[in-house]
Amino acid sequence: MKQFEQQVFRLEETITDKHIAYFNKYGIIQFKNFIDKETVQEFIREVDSVQKHLITYDIKKVNGIPLKFGHDEYGNSIIQRLAFTSQYSQKLHDFLKDPRLQSLIKLLGAYAGRIGENEKDGLVVNHYVNTENSQYKQLGWHTDSPRDLFLGSRILPMLNVGVHLDDCPYENGGLRVLPGTHSQSLFRLLFRKKYFIDNNPDKKEVGFDIEAGDLTVHDGRLWHRVQQSPFIGAKSRRRVMYIPIITGAYQPKHKDSPTPFYHRLAQLRLKPTPAKLAELSLPLNTEGAQEARA
Numbered sequence: 001m002k003q004f005e006q007q008v009f010r011l012e013e014t015i016t017d018k019h020i021a022y023f024n025k026y027g028i029i030q031f032k033n034f035i036d037k038e039t040v041q042e043f044i045r046e047v048d049s050v051q052k053h054l055i056t057y058d059i060k061k062v063n064g065i066p067l068k069f070g071h072d073e074y075g076n077s078i079i080q081r082l083a084f085t086s087q088y089s090q091k092l093h094d095f096l097k098d099p100r101l102q103s104l105i106k107l108l109g110a111y112a113g114r115i116g117e118n119e120k121d122g123l124v125v126n127h128y129v130n131t132e133n134s135q136y137k138q139l140g141w142h143t144d145s146p147r148d149l150f151l152g153s154r155i156l157p158m159l160n161v162g163v164h165l166d167d168c169p170y171e172n173g174g175l176r177v178l179p180g181t182h183s184q185s186l187f188r189l190l191f192r193k194k195y196f197i198d199n200n201p202d203k204k205e206v207g208f209d210i211e212a213g214d215l216t217v218h219d220g221r222l223w224h225r226v227q228q229s230p231f232i233g234a235k236s237r238r239r240v241m242y243i244p245i246i247t248g249a250y251q252p253k254h255k256d257s258p259t260p261f262y263h264r265l266a267q268l269r270l271k272p273t274p275a276k277l278a279e280l281s282l283p284l285n286t287e288g289a290q291e292a293r294a
């Protein structure tokens, strides 16, 4: 693996060749202060009101994507993973049109990319907090690419753009990645680690000092995980919005969309033997066949 030289950038109006070169090398890039603190608070309020709406109306899935429910440190119901959040918030919908976000599409190189507001899981909001009843304290090693695995031998690149809504210095846990693994072989993408069940630190992993308002972009093929916070309650809180930037055929989701296999994969905490993966991918193969041929 390439020696990682950690650098932090700023995204003024558009991304630069320097950003692109750094990203191509490591598969991850961090931008400081992408949104200011006031906007962070505004987005937190938006997310809270979307959450309230979904809980009030007892909505468990959005466009086929299951929401993950849990409790905060006061015992209140919270949603620990929201999907398609911008479909419930005009402010978040408008934010996705920010030209600086659009400029990130350049990180896909020759691929024609777009912000997948209505595709994949849409705008995701993850909410990690350590409490007795929290379902979501950490996330095991994975790449974001398994969905594409059996659509053909070529995995389509995608970007996951994280907008961080809480401070999370390295010591608080948070995102850990193996830099450079975005350009690995298909075999390594499948089998470097056990998908989602392996939570062990890797001696080559790197983490970040994140401040609320920072932006991270990682390549979907990069191995990454979320390290649990050593704290409990409010101090362990970590909320991140994820925006998918994708390529390939346009595949919007709608209210009758089926639950895709990669959510079953995460839910089953599957050991990805080739036979199991092939078995699980069957419904997806049918669903995604047109995309693979396109």
Ligand SMILES: O=C(O)CCC(=O)C(=O)O
Pocket: 126, 139, 144, 162, 174, 175, 224, 225, 226, 240
């Ligand atoms: O919370 C994070 O920073 C990463 C989440 C993640 O990797 C995922 O939801 O696929």
Ligand SMILES: [Fe+2]
Pocket: 142, 143, 144, 224
């Ligand atoms: Fe991920």
